[in-house]
Amino acid sequence: MTAADRPSPLAPHPAASLVISFVNTHAGGSGEQLENADGLRQWLRAAGHPDDAVSDADAATAREFRDALRTLLLAHSQNDAVPPDHVAHAEARLVRISDNAPLHAVTSRTTTTLVPARSGLWGAFGAILIAITELDRAGMWQRIKACRNEICHEGFLDRSRNASAIYHGPGCSSMVSMRAYRQRKKDSQ
Numbered sequence: 001m002t003a004a005d006r007p008s009p010l011a012p013h014p015a016a017s018l019v020i021s022f023v024n025t026h027a028g029g030s031g032e033q034l035e036n037a038d039g040l041r042q043w044l045r046a047a048g049h050p051d052d053a054v055s056d057a058d059a060a061t062a063r064e065f066r067d068a069l070r071t072l073l074l075a076h077s078q079n080d081a082v083p084p085d086h087v088a089h090a091e092a093r094l095v096r097i098s099d100n101a102p103l104h105a106v107t108s109r110t111t112t113t114l115v116p117a118r119s120g121l122w123g124a125f126g127a128i129l130i131a132i133t134e135l136d137r138a139g140m141w142q143r144i145k146a147c148r149n150e151i152c153h154e155g156f157l158d159r160s161r162n163a164s165a166i167y168h169g170p171g172c173s174s175m176v177s178m179r180a181y182r183q184r185k186k187d188s189q
């Protein structure tokens with residue numbers, strides 16, 4: 001791949017959309033979409049990995065996977081508040097998920113593509129792990145972040161030139177500045 005072939009970090013990327021949509025199954029006050037088997041079934045159908053056999057225990061596994069991903073996305077938004085042991089715990093959880101989400105490498109004369117070896121729930125988890133691998137190869141993994149506003153934590157693709165965004169939008173940025181301003185005012189009284 002030459003530099004010219006690389007996707008621009010400013011362009012939308014399907015792998016980024018998949019990871020972000022999974023993380024945002026609980027973010028920004030939207031409520032918990034993976035509360036139980038029904039919620040998980042709906043998400044899987046929308047993500048193109050239908051699986052009617054999932055249970056409430058699978059929904060709990062999906063939430064653990066998602067929350068571990070969010071921890072890494074928060075660490076990407078330069079959040080010093082994420083302790084290193086939380087990051088290590090999240091990384092270990094992703095490895096455990098990958099133990100059950102085998103991938104196939106489909107190799108042709110010109111390229112190799114990873115595809116999930118299973119269907120349904122574990123196929124979806126495999127697809128998310130593949131998306132992360134693609135983002136990393138494209139130099140974009142660390143641009144997938146979670147908003148630092150603690151009442152938001154929405155996943156987003158940082159499209160800024162110098163990869164310095166820490167909030168998912170101007171609303172959260174001004175909310176946090178306003179909160180800090182009010183706190184300073186209170187402290188000085």
Ligand SMILES: [Zn+2]
Nearest residue numbers: 147152168172
């Ligand atoms: Zn936000």
